[in-house]
Amino acid sequence: LYFKRRRIACTVFFVSTLWWVLYTFRPGSLSQEVLAETNLPLDFVVAGFPKCGTTTLMYAFRQHSQVNMNTHESCSISSARKTTTQVWNGLQAELSDIISLPATGRVNGIKCPTAMYSMKALHRLQNWHPRTKWIVGLRHPVWQVQSFYNYRVTEAYDKLEAAASQSYSWLPRFMWDPQPSFRSLDDIFTAPYQPWNEVSRWSHRYELFLNQFGFTNMTVPEVVEWQNLTAARDAMTLYPHLGLLSDHNFEIFVYTVDQMEDANTERSAQFRKGLQSFLGLTEPLPSLGHENINHFQGSRAHPETIDICDSQWSDLRSQIIADGRVTATWIQDRLVASPHVSVSDDPFFRSTLDTWMHDPCP
Known part of the structure; x- marks a missing residue:
């Protein structure tokens, strides 16, 4: 009887704890009164993907006379381990910072x-x-995987250097001088549901994440792949399955880094004009620079930094290129057909996607 009661008590405790976690971290659970009283306006998000020119756009928008924007990331909205109220307060603080600009x-x-x-x-x-x-x-x-992975490597060393600069010498060394923890790309790709600092087997599969908007009808294989991915992410983070969006008013402007870095002045101007029109700005965007460059390459590269064109990554590149063909075809044939999706210079945009069908390494 004692053990039976103990099992019942443990079960009740587990269920109660799980319910509290799922309830506390559910999305958007704020009263209409709170929304009406404190909701500061948010007009657009430069939402990714990582290492795809988001910092360059941030600085360009920062210079624009009709845009309020910070010079740092504002990622409260994607926080996975904060309560809804904490996320809300963080977002309002971020918006308050930029709206208070003169x-x-x-x-x-x-x-x-x-x-x-x-x-x-x-x-x-x-x-x-x-x-x-x-x-x-x-x-x-291929370039996104390399750049994102190397960026995380550099970031890990930056955090180590920052920790070492603190004056904690009175503590045992292992407490103030932690060593960065790395995972190889091979390990990441063979354990697809265990990302390392958001670098994963799926982080270059843009269509899996763009599908969340619900702009396209998913095929049965896509539904299965989506369910596998979301179920794995839910299992890792203890969050309920949220599903695809529906009945929303979101619009997306999609671009490629090739458009942003295009040396053709006419096409470059057309790209900036497309962004300007998408946001409803009357003044043109300034010329785009090249921000957030990882300088730890070549002779300055960290031991873990990779050159994805090396022969040791040939098989991995082939896998990424096969994925790229699927992604590029999905974007060309289905995503851009949605009336909610905008691109600038459609023929050139599509031609940049065509390069994903081939190995970019010499």
Whole structure:
């Protein structure tokens, strides 16, 4: 009898705890009164993908006379481990920072390059800012994988250096001088549901995350793949399955890094004009620079930094290119057909996607 009661008590405790976690971290659970009283306007999000020119756009928008934007990331909306109230307060604080800038009549934007990886971000904004516009950058999957992985490697060393600079010498060394933890790309790709700092087997599969908007009808294989991915993410984070968005007013502007870095002045101007029109700006965007470059390459590269064109990555590149063909075809044939999706210079946009069909390495 004692053990039976103990099992019942443990079961009740487990169920209660699980219910509390799921209830506390559910998306968008704020009263209409709170929304009406404190909701500051959010007009657009530079939402990713990582290493696809989001920092360059952030600085360009920062210079624009009709845009309010910070010079740092604002990723409260994609936080996975904060309560809804904490996320809400964080977003309002971020918006308060940019709206307090000395200007009126501007559109308000934030940059969060990992927002597309977060189902919760989309659902939160659907509830809180249903007319937000999304700017989504893409890049050849091979280069995106390399750049994103190397960026995380550099970031890990930066955190180590910052920790070592603190004056904690009175503590045992292992407490203040932690060593960065790395995972190889091979390991990441063979354990697809165990990402390393958001670098995963799926992080270059843009269509899996763009599907969250519900702009296209999914095929049966796509539904199965989506369910496998979302079920794995839910299992890792203890969050309920949120599903695809529906009945929303979101619009997306999709671009490729090739468009952003295009040396053709006419096409480059057309790209900036497309962004300007998408956001309803009357003044043109400034010329785009090249921000957030990883300088730890070549002789300065960290031991874990990869050159994905090396022969040791040939098989991995082949796998990524095969994925890229699927992604490019899906974007060309289905995504851009949606009336809610905008691109600039459609023929050139499509031609940049065609390069994903081939190995970019010499």
